[in-house]
Amino acid sequence: MLTLYAVSDSIGETAELVARSVASQFPGSVIIKRMPYIKTADDVNKFINKIDTNSKAMVISTIIMIDVKEFLVQRCVEKGIFVSNVLGPGIGLASKLLDKQPEYIPGAIWNMDNEYYKRIEAMEFAIHYDDSQDYNGIVHADVVLIGVSRTSKTPLCMYLANKGIKAINLPLVPEVPVPEELYNIPGRRIIGLTINPFELIEIRKHRMDKFNGLNSGFQYANDARILDELDYAEKIMKKTRCLIIDVTKRAIEDTALIIMKSIK
Structure with a gap:
């Protein structure tokens, strides 16, 4: 059984949606856990320390803030946990095409106002x-x-x-x-x-x-x-x-x- 963690610095809807799309291809073999509001290095540490490295685990991240995103990747690598930031490639490509830096606003897609x-x-x-x-x-x-x-x-x-x-x-x-x-x-x-x-x-x-x-x-x-x-x-x-x-x-x-x- 694989545990798929949907990690986000906002409410985690997008990360969970992606995780569910992945899990749908492996019926009965994947457990999804949403981890919202991971906004600091301390949040990352608390989350990572709770993961049992003896079990199969994978992180799907939609964290926008660069420092937190990079720290999450670092901690996952240290503990041998596979991690994928699904927004990174798309944002990076759009930034190059627009010749413009992204604003890195957590939860912007949901307009949490x-x-x-x-x-x-x-x-x-x-x-x-x-x-x-x-x-x-x-x-x-x-x-x-x-x-x-x-x-x-x-x-x-x-x-x-x-x-x-x-x-x-x-x-x-x-x-x-x-x-x-x-x-x-x-x-x-x-x-x-x-x-x-x-x-x-x-x-x-x-x-x-x-x-x-x-x-x-x-x-x-x-x-x-x-x-x-x-x-x-x-x-x-x-x-x-x-x-x-x-x-x-x-x-x-x-x-x-x-x-x-x-x-x-």
Whole structure:
């Protein structure tokens, strides 16, 4: 078994991706360990000292800083560990062609700035409040998606979160009162999602088929029940004066684009 260390002076995404590409050619024979934020000689020493030289080990590095990169190579050679810096040749060639020195910025490819952390925060927000009974997130959301079950609320929230938009979804069910918090935010921050009833019936029936032994009296895919739900949802949407989007046969990306333009 070979242990492949993905070493980086940033988060290590690139190094791990390369390591996984290598490991994919040797199924079941490679273990991958990500080692992020190796930024100093001390970090290198601590990492190297943990490696068991009696086992097969290899280092794939994306370290940018020259002194740390060279020290890592030196320590690997001393301990008989194979090491490859996958960014070195490409950066060196680009430097020659451009006749320009690289800036050697760790993690530059991931742009670890406010936008990055904003996306992470939005993802955590979407996960925490997904179909939640905790309505405190409504007032903190950039956008609130409302609609009946199976109108793509959750995947839309996750897509928007990846754009740095804090989205929360609120399922509309006739038997469950709408939280007052919904009426305490501007209608422009609310998006109503609707769908053709015939399409929704097919979607729900298909979903029910996945659950064998479900009570035949279950109303989830009942035609009349679905019409009642859509009617109830329409009344709530009109009351909030929100933008209503028909998601029938519409791709998630298309719906998200409409939402992003709406909330600017």
